[in-house]
Amino acid sequence: MPTTAIASAEVIVTSPGRNFVTLQITTDDGVVGLGDATLNGRELAVAVYLADHVIPLLKGRDAMDIEDTWQYLYRGAYWRRGPVTMAAIAAVDMALWDIKAKVAELPLYQLLGGRSRTGALAYAHASGRDTEELFDSIREHLDLGYRAIRVQTGVPGLDSVYGVAASAGDGAEEGDRYDYEPARRGAGGRARPVEETWDTRAYLRHVPSVFEAVRSEFGAELPLLHDAHHRLTPREAAQLGRSLEPYDLFWLEDCTPAEDPTALRYVRDHTTVPLAIGEVFNSIHDYQTLITERLVDYVRSAVTHTGGITHLKKLADFAAIYGIKTGFHGPTDVSPVGQAAHLHLDLALHNFGIQEHMRHSEATLEVFRTSFRFEDGRLHPGERMGLGVEIDRDAAREHAYDPAYLPVNRLADGTVHDW
Numbered sequence: 001m002p003t004t005a006i007a008s009a010e011v012i013v014t015s016p017g018r019n020f021v022t023l024q025i026t027t028d029d030g031v032v033g034l035g036d037a038t039l040n041g042r043e044l045a046v047a048v049y050l051a052d053h054v055i056p057l058l059k060g061r062d063a064m065d066i067e068d069t070w071q072y073l074y075r076g077a078y079w080r081r082g083p084v085t086m087a088a089i090a091a092v093d094m095a096l097w098d099i100k101a102k103v104a105e106l107p108l109y110q111l112l113g114g115r116s117r118t119g120a121l122a123y124a125h126a127s128g129r130d131t132e133e134l135f136d137s138i139r140e141h142l143d144l145g146y147r148a149i150r151v152q153t154g155v156p157g158l159d160s161v162y163g164v165a166a167s168a169g170d171g172a173e174e175g176d177r178y179d180y181e182p183a184r185r186g187a188g189g190r191a192r193p194v195e196e197t198w199d200t201r202a203y204l205r206h207v208p209s210v211f212e213a214v215r216s217e218f219g220a221e222l223p224l225l226h227d228a229h230h231r232l233t234p235r236e237a238a239q240l241g242r243s244l245e246p247y248d249l250f251w252l253e254d255c256t257p258a259e260d261p262t263a264l265r266y267v268r269d270h271t272t273v274p275l276a277i278g279e280v281f282n283s284i285h286d287y288q289t290l291i292t293e294r295l296v297d298y299v300r301s302a303v304t305h306t307g308g309i310t311h312l313k314k315l316a317d318f319a320a321i322y323g324i325k326t327g328f329h330g331p332t333d334v335s336p337v338g339q340a341a342h343l344h345l346d347l348a349l350h351n352f353g354i355q356e357h358m359r360h361s362e363a364t365l366e367v368f369r370t371s372f373r374f375e376d377g378r379l380h381p382g383e384r385m386g387l388g389v390e391i392d393r394d395a396a397r398e399h400a401y402d403p404a405y406l407p408v409n410r411l412a413d414g415t416v417h418d419w
Ligand code: GCO
Pocket: 040, 182, 227, 229, 279, 329, 330, 331, 333, 356, 406
């Protein structure tokens, strides 16, 4: 047996402000690796999949054989893809890369090709129920040092809209009205999805005027992004894209439901707005048409939901052939372990585009001790060996799992719509 044989693996579920599932793998000679397995609102499904079906297969395998382990868990299960399976494989993969880099005594990015840049341009989420609140939020993020801003806005006539932070006392986590966190927790398993009401025409009428106001207040230079959260038909998305062209967006994200790649052919034919998609994808195959037909400009996967570092690196390399860049999904439901994995890739990949950055709460960062840092609008994974994240098990134990659901969306007549 090599000393890098896997001696044990365990699943850690903790809820420091929000739920996280982490896999910890330990080798015979005591090297510990961490992997993120958090699937927002469906956390325990991945925890059970890992505990019942994956961990029993890991013991005794050489932790160094990352590609073989990936293929064994993917092809060996017969049932392929799906967010639960791919999050479980991702967690194993991340933990094994963490171990390999620690054995090599290097920060992970060195094993991925080394530095391609000094840091990863990060974008923050600014939002407001009206223009005044939005401007305050943009200013606050600029003061924090961000050089790229995602703009989400309330819509007249709609009570709550995706991406717009609740005000303090209105359900906002830790009293921060800019800390947008849609998943609602409920003690003791009583959580139910919040239901929101949606009106596409009201949204399409309002959004261009907001971008016009933001451009005239903050100037032409600032990169601006917007997320339509899969809510539009191809024709509506084309209309939105065209109406936003004068405001020179960095990207329009998830304009149509992601499972239909042909929808983006229509959008592409009608607007030059840069397009990003992929946060709900879990396989490179989900991108095949989008990449080979150059229907998107940025791939948006999260390492946690797309099979880990091994698979994400292949996706990025595939995209690179077509001149498509990365913009990995970095909301707070990707744990600091997953976000660290993004940052190592961001530093190393030639076709890095931008990195989403939602700040984790203080409580989260007390459980997950990270080495990454944010300076001058850029993120850097730090120089600690491996991924650079340690988990404080005692702190983790203090936060019991608390079920949470993402909201459900309905039209005015009650029809369920994409959230
Ligand atoms: C983003 C996403 C998130 C998701 C969330 C779901 O662009 O960051 O759209 O806001 O809604 O990650 O779990």
